[in-house]
Amino acid sequence: MKQQTCLRARVGGWRPDGSSWVQIKDNGVGLAERLERAAQTVKQVYSECPSYDELIPALLKHGLWDLPQHCKFKPSVPIKPMLAKPTNGISEVLEKFKDQEFTCEYKYDGERAQIHLMDGGKKIMIFSRNSENMTPKYPDIVARLPGCLAPGVDSCVLDGEAVGWDPEHKKILPFQAKEGEVEFALAKTSRDIEELETFLNEAVDASTEGLIVKTLVDAYDPSKRSSHWLKLKKDYLEGVGDTFDVVPIGAWHGKGKRTGLYGAYLLAIYDADSETYQTISKLGTGFSEEKLAELTELLRPHVIPAPRRYYQWGETQEPDVWFAPVKVWEVKCADLSISPVHRAAQGLVDESKGISIRFPRLVRVREDKSPEDATSAHQVAEMYRMQAVERVLILMVLVFQDRHNVVWHHYYYYYYY
DNA sequence: TTATTCTGCCC
């Protein structure tokens, strides 16, 4: 956040004649103290109203110390949404929220949607996680929202997740009994490990990503805590989740702090039928700086001038250097997808497209495996089929009034495309 | 005009 820069510009400045001014009254406190308070004020105001278009005119008109009275949280100005921190398991959740009430909700795999109702209920805007205006993307939400509001509600901000849904197959969906457009979220409040474990499994079986864990009493206050919710996904658990044994067949030169090292690798699985290495993804995370340097040195001797004839990769995935197939690495992912560029299991699930993996990261180097022992194309295809499920389009909605008087309503709002 | 590549956003 840039509030420090902002502060300097507001509390002081230079007149055209070159003299400087400071817009702070001396209340008997030191300058450092006053600056600290000023910073706090601006930070607080900015967190509720993160818009320079709002802040600057208000500052010029009313001054710094009256800013909180004139620049408040309101529909039309998107705030930074609460985020969630990755968590290793239910025991870690219990540990972190030892003295707090909390609830767990399904973590739907969609797009964050912050919905603003304003102008006496006449106007709706929808913002993304990064406060981009997504309103044109969701005409159906805009159309349906008025019918989902309690009578008299003409101003609110809703925070939720928009998720895909195939209406043809809604019978297989866990929410099918819930025909209405607005329902309470599927959530569980419990401190029982087994019960929560079961709930996590149900969430995964329902083809969601896992659970979001939220304290029940804390205010929605992104100024103080950027990640005060917790997220619990199956693939965070050690020894759980999809892993692959893959072969690095190429690499790109690293940038910034990875200058001089390979910064990312091109990974392939092995198809014994065609005796080819087929690209499944790139890899750029999961290694410490030390490991990264080590891997660079390990692979450098295996650079070859041109790709092997039996490599299959996408034209847009041309690495800076190619390797002979010598190493096997274990990588973990969250999901598999049909890929426009990668070639793993090409022809097995889709005639022309291969399969790729979502959120790949290194788990460990497999010294015990040879490249021919890498995950096979058939295994990849089978894993894809296992996870292929119909998708839902849902909006999880959190209603809140203001940061000191928070009203939590968790809804799901269903819509179709 | 259309096809391809690039960019910037989502996760």
Added chain:
DNA sequence: ATTATGT
């Protein structure tokens, strides 16, 4: 997104 790292 994930992960590692530095303040």
Added chain:
DNA sequence: ACATAATGGGCAGAATAA
């Protein structure tokens, strides 16, 4: 605890090439 900086797949729309 938090912010920053490396990096991932995929998609849509913009920019560019043909």
